Amino acid sequence: MILNVLNKIDEPKDLKGLCSNDLKVLADEIREILIKKVSTTGGHFGPNLGMVEATIALHYVFNSPIDKIVYDVSHQSYTHKILTGRKNAFINPDKYNSVTGYTSPQESEHDFFTIGHTSTSVSLACGLAKARDLKGGNENIIAVIGDGSLSGGQAYEGLNNAAASGKNIIIVVNDNDMSIAENHGGLYQNLALLRNTNGKSENNFFKALGFDYHYIKDGNNIESLIKTFSKVKDTNHPVVVHMHTIKGKGYKDSEENKEAFHWVMPFDLETKEPRFKSTGESYSEVAGEFLSQKARKDSSIVAITAATPGPVGLGSFRHEFKDQFIDVGIAEEHAIALASGIASQGGKPVASFVSSFIQRTYDQLSQDLAINNNPALIMVYWGGITDSDVTHLGLFDIPLISNIPNIVYLAPTNKEEYIAMMEWGIEQDRHPVAIRVPNMEVVSTGVKVEPNFDNLNTYEKVKEGSEVAIIGLGSFYHLGNRVQEMLKESTGINATLINPRFISGIDEKLLTELLDNHRLVVTLEDGILDGGFGEKISRFYGDKDMKVLNFGASKEFTDSVSLKELYERYHLTEELIISDIKDALK
Template sequence: MYIEKIDSPKDVKRLSVGQLNGLAGEIRQALLAKLSAHGGHIGPNLGMVEAAIALHYVFDSPKDKMVYDVSHQSYVHKMLTGRNAAFLDPARYDEVSGYTNPLESEHDFFTVGHTSTSVSLACGLAKARDLKGDAENIIAVIGDGSLSGGEAYEGLSNAGEMGTNLIVVVNDNEMSIAENHGGLYQNLKALRDSDGKAECNFFRALGLDYLYVRDGNDVAALIEVFNRVKNTPRPTVVHIHTLKGRGYALAEADRERFHWGMPFDLATGAPKSEAGAAEDYGDLTGRFLLERMAKDPTLVAITSGTPAVMGFTPERRKQAGRQFVDVGIAEEHAVALASGIAANGGRPVYGVYSTFIQRCYDQLSQDLCINGNPAVIPVFMGTIAGMNDVTHLGFFDIPLISNIPNMVYLAPTCKEEYFAMLGWAIRQREYPVAVRVPGATVVESGRNFDTDYSELNRYRLTRRGDTVAVVALGSFYALGEAVTDKLRADAGIDATLINPRYITGVDEQMLDALKADHRIVVTLEDGVLDGGFGEKIARYYGDSDMRVLNYGVRKEFADRYAIGELLEKNRLTDAQIVEDIRFLLH
């Protein structure tokens, strides 16, 4: 065994090329064992095995600095830099993040989980190196769709005029999460087809030197090219053609499905959990939109490299035809595109994960909301119950979106209300509308909901009581039900329960009416408190005698948390909330 003896990159350098190939085979076996049991990014890492080995064989990390884009393709890098136990010992699988993390190792320079950033970050490292008069190599590893993001273009443009050592390894596996989209990828294909000799070369046009490696899974070929560019005085692109999912036939055959996955059966590829068979808001949304596309040729679904967010499988994408657009991993463009479509009479629906909506604040404000164009933005996984890596948190979208003028941000409580709101948002032509998809799992209420939300900021009173009013937003409506039930059972208080529906505004009429027979208003939101929904309510009552308790999560970059622990830490259980209410009443 080679892998068990790798404690640092120095151990990699002691191996022969033949032994490095043996190491690559062992790494793949370890990756598949962990990923099938634990879940994670499958295809990106299987395709990067030889490149990561060659990088550490040639360069001298951590003196030479490597920046992995997205960094979900950095598992092998971690295995070669003192963290192999987290991939070999099942009891230690959770010791490392799925992304680079400077707290884990001196070989990681940034915590990175969003895409298209590596070249810009590497430019910064190179500039500081030159200012200090140092001489280490700076390497950015980019790929897996990252080149479609605007920051990647900005970074490459800057790199092209730096006139200094900066090596950009373009991992071209012919894929993003799904297939690639964008004109740049036509040039990458031309370069592959010509063995790197095509006259049209995007990278050379930006002032970068360029080398091509036809087989980016050939350790010897990679070592030869990396040695050629080591210590180069010029910004240089090394374009390597790799196979996403290499070494696992099922992942090679279905690269989209095996980009990332929950635990799966290694022999069949089937998920080990039956959770995948349950209803999913993405799948339901895709079905909903396709039905309406058949009736309205101006309706178009937009994704920024994550078609599964709205349930657009390859089959559904084919069925939608030109009414489906994947812009690549380019959230800024997606919002501006949606605004343009809406301005010219189309009906755009841009589906996006909460964590990625952060990437396009300026476009939401400037290109969409200032112009008041009626684009529709379903925001998925806006919840503490969604992704929990520090780079992919889904609880910052409420302050971000709800405080932009002209935006209407809706918070449905369940499946039925979600589709009632989404249907209205598509039909109406007055406002940009975002809809916060209610949580990570589908909740059915069996209730009927309004189909018209054009009278803005009108909350829905669902239980009329007195003394205490619980205003439970969106996916925390069930928590509001639990709190009011517990207040009745434990304290004999028949509390009022309100579904506010609108994140972006305050129902002044209803809030004023509560003053007559209520002493406390409690707000519940599945997101960060600072700048959030509850603070709007607290501010409204600021000059009155009403006491307001706001519940949500504190402003912090929580990482790989257990949901139950996070809830207790933020006093978000029904028992804790009722305890706080009873204390305030006495």
């Protein structure tokens, strides 16, 4: 690949001398390497392709890192990384994994925050602006935020504060008429009106807040972008630059199918086939089909998602049941309160989230849902120890949810339990119920499980034994089963194996019975140990004659660390667990 212009760019100041034609060539070259790189490694495809020209223009006009640019979510920051000294990570396949998928101050002085969650850039930029003012500085502070991110509550809080500041802060609204999926919410009617009137409508959300407002009709036109950014540079008041871009620009498939190409797994550019094909059904698909069957018979079923219908199995549900489906946009807090309101009037809401996103809902889970004890069902996907970016760890949902009173948090180990728990969670009317969806391939036993979990915190003793009891929670039940079998082979100890099913409480009767003929209890959980499930077991045995070993993740942020390395670090392999058991029994 010949990169006639990009080869000359090592830092943003190298852009300053380029002519208009060179800038356009640079955009083409960047887009080409983005398509090749992201199709190889996976990552955010459409958002980055749509922001190429705008990022070039920002760095052409402003003086980074003195002028400070904050990218909301930062899943559109790849071009920024290329222009700020990290281009080899996008050109050289051997360096592809040398940078993260998000902005990172550890990588570059041009990055000011590690960001991977949405609706945060305006608030962070407000902080940078205030810090500048306190120090007597005069640099520009720029927040880049997508139209989808504007649906998040923190975006409104930040905009409200930014508009009232009366100082230099520039909000660049990247409007491609898409969130992760299609946009939902009244705000988008106004954005559409502004696009249709070339920004001239007096019915203007941003002006109503107090911003000076500029509209760019073609947000992929470098000359138009440079002209407007130059106009607002060094402003002495809050400004919104609203630009209309094309998500996925430059790759036909991503322009036509924006949702599917928001984030991609590695795929072959020639055949368009994924490089890694999933085998068999997924737990999200099982949930989607189950809810569809329920909704066909019961009009009180309502499925709720916060802009992620695909990952939580609601892709087809939303089309078949338009009146029983609500996408609240990127507004998880609202989704929980909405579900509580529906449940309070006899509706049957099922609100589905990815684990790392449900972190934003703690106050609503506690105040709006649990205190009112409304029987909504919450589905939590992708919970567990992963090799993902630091911003998308699914480690923290167990301590977050299981320690709120009234909420029953369940952990199925197989498809049959999973379906039974969903059925019970929807039809019971006494508790808010959450289900931690197994983060693994579907396991089916073929044995029907009765949808009755009314007898709370009753564990299932699967194998009766002595000396050692292994309590394997959710997806780690299967690890416990393998440990039980290997322990018997290597030591002759026939350990008791327990499926606890309930994350949010302990079975005091069963745990007390173990005192009769057991010396050691082992807990296994696919999450952080601090505040987690195993600690509940340890606390129960704290004043009793029983040793307890808790296995799970340490309290730390990991960033793209392989599962193999993490499992070894946390002693979550069968061999290491058995070795620790042997040591504990000495």
